[in-house]
Amino acid sequence: MNISRQDVLDMLYKKYILPTKDKRDLCIGVEIELPIVNLSRKPVDFAVVHDLTRSFKTAFGFYVAVIDEEKNPCSLLHFGNDDILSYDCSYNNLELSFGKEKNLFAIQERFLKYYAFIQDFLAPHNYTLTGMGINPFRAYNSCAPIPNQRYRMLYHHLSSAPQYRDRIPMFFHPWPSYGMFSSASQAQFDVFYDDLIPVICAFSLLEPLKAALFSNSVMTGEREDLLCCRDMLWENSMQGINPHNIGMFDKIPESVDELLEYIASTSIYCAQQGEKYFNFEPINIAEYFARAQVSGEYYDSESGTYKQAVFSPKPGDLKYLRSFKFQDLTFRGTIEFRSVCCQPVCDSFCVSAFHLGLIGRKQVEKINELLKSDRVIYGHGYTASELRRIMNMRKMSNFADPQKLQKLLLQILSIAQDGLKERGLGEEIFLQPLFKRAQKFTNPARDLLERMENGDAIENIIKDYAAL
Secondary structure: OOOOHHHHHHHHHHHHHHHHHOOOOOOEEEEEEEEEEEOOOOOOOHHHHHHHHHHHHHHHOOEEEEEOOOOOEEEEEOOOOOOEEEEOOOOOEEEEEEEEEOOHHHHHHHHHHHHHHHHHHHHHHOEEEOOOOEOOOHHHOOOOOOOOHHHHHHHHHHOOHHHHOOOOOOOOOOOOOHHHOEOEEEEEEEOOHHHHHHHHHHHHHHHHHHHHHHOOEOEOOOEOOEOEHHHHHHHOOHHHOOHHHEEOOOOOOOOHHHHHHHHHOOEEEEEEEOOEEEEEEEEEHHHHHHOOOEEEEEEEOOOOEEEEEEEOOOHHHHHHOOOEEOEEEOOOOEEEEOOOEOOOHHHOOHHHHHHHHHOOHHHHHHHHHHHHOOOOOOOOOOOHHHHHHHHHEOOOOOOOOHHHHHHHHHHHHHHHHHHHHHHOOOHHHHHHHHHHHHHHOOOHHHHHHHHHHOOOOHHHHHHHHHOO
């Protein structure tokens, strides 16, 4: 089936743009990934994880939504509030996703209950969840994807980078298993058609400053020069072959038409048809649907090997177009903010509060006005993407005056605080950790590295970052 480029644009419009025209209230979605750490410095025993999943299901009235090929539950759903407990990429990384709400306190209340239960279950095994964006004991863990079609395919895809090194002029890092040891904190909000471009512009300009506030992904013992290794892990992997699939907008779209064209420039690399989950070389989405056939491979469970296959693209494959932009427009009419590392557990809701405080139209206008005229970090020849990379470095270049940068951070936090105060729910309390970070010009990654250099044991830091 050959689909014209205009038809592909129409499909993308219906999927991503049209839902933003629906009239609805602003709702909040929160996803928090947390690494599971075996404090005995041994691999996490997945049998313990499976027992946890079953116990959690019973304790909170969840249902099994997905089982893996070994009949173990890997995703639970609560039909009443749409909360989900799942595992991201492997059973070393637990994710709590919360059904949409209109205020953060409702989500926090459930998070605290879930987290306390999980920690109580894990403690007798000398395990803990912790608020670190990179699992500090990743080297001890089993490097095994969740045994299902999706995650097996993803790990296979990421591991195929050596095949491209001589063909594609980019650096590939040596950690294809990064999804099994990196954890994020994501926030999702309803976004409306008229606000799409201003929101994307404002939050794109904010990305370097978010790195200064939120960085918490240190690869201890390997890449301690980076405060947020997650950016590098995504960009310098198979996901980054097409840079439009990941990270920031190097050129921020100035209209909805430009945004649609940008989405049309992204690539697809997997699709499921029937029981087979195909993986193939990333292909521009319009080119993919223009082809009569695509060559790929799939995992054959009987032989335990990957087999070559040829299949025909179908319109339904569009749902497998996966973007990992820092500002990611979804099919739900929401924008998902994906650039922030998992935070120390006691600060978990500073991420969603920051974005919620700035998502309003008045706040977006203030941020755009402030940063488009800024000369503290902008106006020195650097793009927003380049500034984000600079802010991710432990030793930043001295292009910015530290005191002026600190003042800019506090100014942005004040705008977010005002946005939350206008909601009248008291949610501005969640910003307190960020004000403290800005005043000290630090973040969890800097604090972690400083403590390690002062001789503090990593186990102490793990426990502190796990504390409520």
